Structure formats: structure tokens, C-alpha cells
Amino acid sequence: xxxxxxxxxxxxxxxxxxxxxxxxxxxxxxxxxxxxxxxxxxxxxxxxxxxxxxxxxxxxxxxxxxxxxxxxxxxxxxxxxxxxxxxxxxxxxxxxxxxxxxxxxxxxxxxxxxxxxxxxxxxxxxxxxxxxxxxxxxxxxxxxxxxxxxxxxxxxxxxxxxxxxxxxxxxxxxxxxxxxxxxxxxxxxxxxxxxxxxxxxxxxxxxxxxxxxxxxxxxxxxxxxxxxxxxxxxxxxxxxxxxxxxxxxxxxxxxxxxxxxxxxxxxxxxxxxxxxxxxxxxxxxxxxxxxxxxxxxxxxxxxxxxxxxxxxxxxxxxxxxxxxxxxxxxxxxxxxxxxxxxxxxxxxxxxxxxxxxxxxxxxxxxxxxxxxxxxxxxxxxxxxxxxxxxxxxxxxxxxxxxxxxxxx
Amino acid sequence: xxxxxxxxxxxxxxxxxxxxxxxxxxxxxxxxxxxxxxxxxxxxxxxxxxxxxxxxxxxxxxxxxxxxxxxxxxxxxxxxxxxxxxxxxxxxxxxxxxxxxxxxxxxxxxxxxxxxxxxxxxxxxxxxxxxxxxxxxxxxxxxxxxxxxx
Numbered sequence: 319x320x321x322x323x324x325x326x327x328x329x330x331x332x333x334x335x336x337x338x339x340x341x342x343x344x345x346x347x348x349x350x351x352x353x354x355x356x357x358x359x360x361x362x363x364x365x366x367x368x369x370x371x372x373x374x375x376x377x378x379x380x381x382x383x384x385x386x387x388x389x390x391x392x393x394x395x396x397x398x399x400x401x402x403x404x405x406x407x408x409x410x411x412x413x414x415x416x417x418x419x420x421x422x423x424x425x426x427x428x429x430x431x432x433x434x435x436x437x438x439x440x441x442x443x444x445x446x447x448x449x450x451x452x453x454x455x456x457x458x459x460x461x462x463x464x465x466x467x468x469x470x471x472x473x474x475x476x477x478x479x480x481x482x483x484x485x486x487x488x489x490x491x492x493x494x495x496x497x498x499x500x501x502x503x504x505x506x507x508x509x510x511x512x513x514x515x516x517x518x519x520x521x522x523x524x525x526x527x528x529x530x531x532x533x534x535x536x537x538x539x540x541x542x543x544x545x546x547x548x549x550x551x552x553x554x555x556x557x558x559x560x561x562x563x564x565x566x567x568x569x570x571x572x573x574x575x576x577x578x579x580x581x582x583x584x585x586x587x588x589x590x591x592x593x594x595x596x597x598x599x600x601x602x603x604x605x606x607x608x609x610x611x612x613x614x615x616x617x618x619x620x621x622x623x624x625x626x627x628x629x630x631x632x633x634x635x636x637x638x639x640x641x642x643x644x645x646x647x648x649x650x651x652x653x654x655x656x657x658x659x660x661x662x663x664x665x666x667x668x669x670x671x672x673x674x675x676x677x678x679x680x681x682x683x684x685x686x687x688x689x690x691x692x693x694x695x696x697x698x699x700x701x702x703x704x705x706x707x708x709x710x711x712x713x714x715x716x717x718x719x720x721x722x723x724x725x726x
Numbered sequence: 727x728x729x730x731x732x733x734x735x736x737x738x739x740x741x742x743x744x745x746x747x748x749x750x751x752x753x754x755x756x757x758x759x760x761x762x763x764x765x766x767x768x769x770x771x772x773x774x775x776x777x778x779x780x781x782x783x784x785x786x787x788x789x790x791x792x793x794x795x796x797x798x799x800x801x802x803x804x805x806x807x808x809x810x811x812x813x814x815x816x817x818x819x820x821x822x823x824x825x826x827x828x829x830x831x832x833x834x835x836x837x838x839x840x841x842x843x844x845x846x847x848x849x850x851x852x853x854x855x856x857x858x859x860x861x862x863x864x865x866x867x868x869x870x871x872x873x874x875x876x
Contacts, residue, residue: 661743663790665765666734669848673730681764695766695788724734725791 323620329705331356331612342675345710350495350654350701351679352545353526355609359549362608363601373597375574389600392607393590399610400540401531402557409563409590410598413554414522415445417541418489420556420593421518422449424569425539426487432458435484437515439464439472439501440691441494444684446520450489459486466691470497470646474505481513488517492524496683496699497646498654500524507536516562522546526703527625527652529618532557544602548703549609553602556593563589570595613704621704625653628702628711635715640722645697653702656683659718662725664696670724671698674717676710732844733851734791737799742791747784747801754782759872760861767793767854771801771861778808785858792851796842797858803839809866815839816859822846823855 329335332354337344346354366388372381374389390405397405411417430436436450440463447461454461462485464477488510493500503519510517516538524530525542532540539558545551558566568575568586572595577585586592613621632655636642641660659667668680679699682689689695700714754772761768769787773780783801788794800819804812818836823845825832833840845855853875864873 663766663794665767665790665851665854666792669733669851670730682766686763689766695768720730724730725739 322617323624323704325624325705325707328616329707331358332705333357333360335705339675339677340673342673343709343713345674345676345706345713347700347702347706347710347714348677348679349526349703349706350523350546350699352551353548353703354705355550355605356548356612358612359605359608363550363605366601366604371601374600375591385600388604388607389598392603395607395610396555396557399530399614400555400557401533403533404560406589407557407560407563409556409558409593410603411541411554411556411593412552412599413543413545414520414541415449415543415554417539417554417556418446418518418520419449420569421487421489421539421541421558422453424566424593425562426450426453426457428567430454430457430459430486433484434459434486435462435482436460437462437464437477437480437485437488439477439490440466441470441472441497441499441501441685441688442489442491443495443520443522444686446489446491447687460484463687466499466688469648470494470499470688470692471648471650472499472501474502477506478509481509481515485510485513485515488515489520490517491520491522492530493521493527493652494646494685494688495523495654496685496688496697497648497656498523498651498701499646499648500650500652502650503535503537511536523652523654526613528622538562544606544609547606547609548612549606550599550602553599553606555606558589560589563593566593568595569593572596574598616704624704625702628706628708629653629655631708632700632702632711632714635711636718639715639718642718645692645694653706654699655701656697656699658694658697659721662721664698666725667698667718667721670721671714671717674713674720676714676717678714729844729847733848735841735844737838737841738791738795741795741798745785745794745798747782747798747805748786749784750786751782751784754784756865756868758861758865760787760857760864761872761874762789762793762853762857762876763874764876765790765854767857769793769797769858769861771797771858771865773862773865775809775866778810780804780807780809780812783862789857790854792845792854793857796855799838799841800858800862803837804862812862812866816863819859820856823852 518539521542544553575595664680753774756773767789774782827846831843
């Protein structure tokens, strides 16, 4: 227990953590890939299906009304969670990937032309690289990439130099999924806005680890996924400033996003509905709302202190493991440790740890350019969430000793 | 630990540490690339095929212990065999690593390759064990696309 945070009580809210894997207590250290779900989220979704479910925004009957209220209620919860000014700035999407694709297509197609530039960083997830590459190929525009230093921190001096009069948008991750590096987003936005360039922030890894205030950041777009913040998979959010969203054409066409349709002409709804074609993941939005209720009820400072302790403990213990090299040691980091073990491929490490009940991610973490930057094909990544304990760290370290036993 | 020892047998660990035929043969006339990008296994299989005979087999690349040892042991197993025999070994190897782990392992004709029977207990590692074999198969078939077992 640290400060006002009782991790054992929190763990009771996550039924999946009670099980044993291969006879060992589960140490789930892969929350950066997807976080586990607390009972209130699971129950909110079941309850919604059991008593309030219908399609939204169209029925005249009681259930349709209740479902619509629940869905729009979730939108309002997201607005408060991000401290956005208006609920219509919150667009429900499938996840961060779809949010970025939405901006690359709906905004990018109108604003990016041949010879223009899109500025990203070397630590982006593939989902914040490929949508821009597709746009660049279509428009014959150029993708410019800001470098990271040997610790895995963004080189701000270089970043600033990469702006040109042709820079049309900056797309940057708030927190690196592979290394845990926290980027100085406020500063990035300031530099971009000085030049009249809008900024999209990939918040998938930031939102589970602390409060995000999109108005304080002043970013133009902010994207995140429900499943990484203890909500269900299949639902995510694109925040966009109303003034920008309003000027954007639709992303996908279909039902839900139209005012009127004839074969000659279709009129689109206002924001956010213009970007929400088709029946959305209604129960997913309800589950995300419950997840937001869950995390906002916790003391954010105490959670941050708990995660900091886990990171310090992990750094300390892992640094004593022979042949272990950390990848990513930036001073500003969330509770993620990425490492390689001398002479043992991360995939083999992952298999042996699994037999010890320790779930980690082994691979390139959808960040191949970053792996290339460090000259490695893959890392072992242990990522921590508010329900992890020092015992989980110790299980990881004990597992690594087993790896040494097997591999000599 | 016992099933881990089954998987990481000393022969496999040895071939991981000191892969055999880890080179690009001068006489190679067939090659193919294998790539499992999610886990980071990458290799090129080189063959020198003379008529129906695999005169030389070698590989280069990097990957986990299972994929590296599998590539190494494969090159030893198929060298000097006919292409039909090499394909038959592939069939036998594939059947072995994907068979029911509770049944006795069918290792007849596989020789040293029987050490991969332990993979049966680790279904997510089958793709590692079979990457080199699928790549060898592609090299024989003359396919230009990189092979993946993910």
C-alpha cells in the first residue's frame, strides 16, 4: 500500500487476476497491449444488454430512448475525462487506429497536397505511421520523422528543425508504447501552433496512466482506445476541436451520419454524428463510460505514486539480472520496461516466463522503425497498470533466472 | 520445468548457439526468405539443387532458439537428399510438431529432428519451428514472395 492507494482492494475488482496460469499465480504485465477489466465495467455492459439495449437515435420507444441516453451519457463522461469543451467534440470510433485513419483521410485528403509534409516521430506505433504513409502515397506528400536519442527520448532540437512551410500536420504519440517515454506534448503543440500547424496526439498509452486535459495541451486531435483504459475493446475516441471537425468532410458513408438522402444529393449531420456512420458499439461505449467512472473515482496522485514505485522497483531488480540491457531509459517515463537478455531471443524469454505465470509481450510492439533504431528485432516488454504489485515484479525477476537456468 | 526442458532440449540449445550451415553457399541456385515480423524471426534459406538432388543447404538470419535450431537441423537433414525426400521430411516434421501432445510422438524417419516433439506442448511456437521448412519449400517451388507462418 502506498499513500491512499490500496492495491489489494483494487485487485479484488479484477476477477481475471485471481487465476493461476500453469499452476502459478498470474502476474499480468501486458497492460500496454490491453488492460484487464474491473467488475463494474463487466456488470455495466451486462446490465445494459439485460435491461436497456436497443439501437440508438432512431426508435420512438422506451428502450431506444434509454439506450440513446446511455450512449450519449458515455460521450459526456469522455468529454469530462478529457476536459473537452463540448460533448460534440467527442467522436466514437473503434479505437486509436480508426481515429488516426479518420483524421488522415477526412482531414488529410482536404489539406494535404503534393509536396506537403507530415511530421511524426521515430517512436510512433505503426498505427500512427501507416495511415500517414497511405495519405502521402496518395497525395505524393512526404513523411518526415523526428529522431530519438539513445535513451529513447525525442530530440526536441531536431524536431523543431524538421518544420518547414510545407508542414501540414504533426502526429505524435503522447507516450511510447514500446519504451514508455512520455513526450513533451504541450511544448510540441506550442511549436506547431507558432507555425500554424495542427497537432494530432496518439493518447493510447497515456490515458491509462494519468489525467489528460486536451484544453491544457491545446492539441487539435486526441485519440485513445477504450480497452487500454480498462474498458472493452472495439470502442475508442477521437477528440477534435469543434472548429476543425465542423470543417471536415465525412469519413465513412452510411446510416446514422446523414440528415437526408436522395440519389441526387445527401446532406450530412453535424458533428460528431457525421463521423459515426452505421450502428456503433453501443454497449462498448457504455462499458467505456463505466471504465472512466472507475478510474476517475480513484485518487490519481496515489495511482501515479503506486505506478512510480513499481517502475522504480522493476528498474532496480532488473538491473541486477546478468546480461539484461534496458531499451528505453528516458527520464520521463510511465511504468513500462523494455529489455533484451544477452543471447536469448525475447520470444524464448516470453515462453519461459509464461510457464512461470508471468505474461509479458515479446516482439517489436508494432514499432519496427524504433526497433531498427536500436538495432534489435524485438524486446521483452513488461508494462504495469494500477493493479500490479511488487510481487508481480519479483515473479518476473524469478522467471528471468529460470531463463538463465534453461539457456545457461 | 519439465515441459520447458522438453522444448529446449540440449540439441536445440546447441544448434541455437552454434547454428550449422550458417552461410551463403557459392553454388546456391535457389533461395527464399522467411519472415515472422511479429516475433522477429527472419531468415533466408539457400539451396544448391542439382536435378532432383539437394547438394547443399544453408541459411542466414536471426530469430528465437526454436526457429534458429529448426533451420540449422533442417539444413543438416535435407543435405544430400532428393527434393522429394526433403519435402517428405517437411511433411513428417510438420505432422510431428502439430500432433496431439497427449499421444505418443510419431518420429519415424525423422532422425535428429525428433527433438522438436516438445514443440507440441507449445502451440504458439509451432510457427517458429516450421518457418525454415516453409521457406525451404518455397525455395524449391521458386516462389518470389517472402514466407510467413504467422
